[in-house]
Amino acid sequence: MSDDPLIEEFAADEDLPPVLEASLTTGGARLDKTLSDLFPTLSRARVQALLADGVVTRDGHPVSSASAKALPGLYVVALPAVISAIPQPEDIPLTVLFEDADLIVIDKPAGMAVHPAPGSETGTLVNALLHHCAKSLSGIGGVARPGIVHRLDKHTSGVMVAAKSDAAHAGLSALFAAHDIERTYIALVRGALHPARGRITSNLGRSTGDRKKMAVLNSGGREAITDYVVEQVYGAPTHKGAKPGAQPQAARVACTLHTGRTHQIRVHMASRGAPILGDPVYGSGSPTGAVRAAIAAAGLTRQALHAAVLGFIHPVTGEALRFETAPPEDMRLLEQRLAAL
Known part of the structure; x- marks a missing residue:
């Protein structure tokens, strides 16, 4: 994330x-x-x-x-890879949750990159916004990211806000910089976290072993804070012969961000031994055979992570806004399968 x-x-x-x-x-x-x-x-x-x-x-x-x-x-x-092409408007359907003259809130589908990058030069949220909002997007974000003030990973679904006016762009950027934003994600993870409710605080930065990955660092990096609540466990051992303290096979976890670092929730969950199901980068280890079968049956081909809640004060009107969406079908189907374990 x-x-x-x-x-x-x-x-x-x-x-x-x-x-x-x-x-x-x-x-x-x-x-x-x-x-x-x-x-x-x-x-x-x-x-x-x-x-x-x-x-x-x-x-x-x-x-x-x-x-x-x-x-x-x-x-x-x-230096980062060069992106030379100016993004073009593309008629891509968007699920719009709110829109006025200053900003737009959408429910981003999994698989859509937020902005053009090597390997995702077209079909991005920026391309869709350029078409949907025509010339009303804020340009502060630069040519490649008009109106974008925060990001979701390409394969993370959920609620995002983009600025349409410069005033909204400046105001939203200030809110995110001050962490004055309500952001809660739903994650389906391997095993479960203990205790069932807590706060994870660490420094996150580029992995020294793999520059494409983020990692918990002993020194350097930037502070990252995630509150979590285990909302449901799946496949918990209940038979008489179960070992004391035996782990459930999977869990649904609500993660509330107090900072917004790259891949923060994915790294934090993995650091506690509960990587997000389907995560190809941080999903170290393998879930049980039953969970793997549930993932395949649900058709999940990404990390099971959804940005469910986004709340903030409208930077222009001062109105309190809060948006909440349910996880998409692949995560819902996976939860149904997990519930049957």
Whole structure:
């Protein structure tokens, strides 16, 4: 899951190499300013975004704090892939939950990427919004992400808001930055969490072993906070010979975000030994045969994660808005199968 506010979109210049390297012999100044001086092709604002994305290292170790003092060493910046095409409007049906002159709230289907990226250049929410909203989308998010102020993973379904006016864009971005947003997700996980209600607090950042994955870090990264409640367990051992403390086979968990880091819920659930069912990246280990059969019968081909609740104060009218949607059919069918275990 990825819901951090998007203040500005940066794309790598086509004439830049994919990786920039430079050695710093004298430190002491702010890191973002030092790196923008060290790499003249990068603005200070872009350096800040790259640091936040976890693609900057010093002597092989990730660095992410723009305000930290720069230390001597070899700095390497892995530039993001170039997205050269300007997204075009596409007539893609949207499930609209609310819309006015300033913003639009939709129920995003699983399988739809939020914005164009390598491998998902078309068919995205941005393409659909450009058609649906015509020229009324806010442009603060940049060419590739007009109106987008937060994200859901491509294969996560659920409620999202996009800005149609610059005032709404600025206001929504401020709400997300302050974490003044109600966001609750429904996850179907392997096993269950103990205790059944709690808070997970950790630092999340790029995995040092796989830069395409996020991980819980002992140092560095950004603070991530998730409250969870186990709402239902499935396949709990009830026979007389069951071992004390034996785990149920699966559970339905409500996760409330207090921060919005990339893949936050997916990483947090996996870190507690209860990865989300169907997650191809963080679903380490295998569920029981009965759960695997339930997943296949339900036709679930993604992580079983749905953004169920989104609540916020309208940044222009001041109206309190709250939207709630049920998980889509694949998750509903899976729950039915799990309930029969």
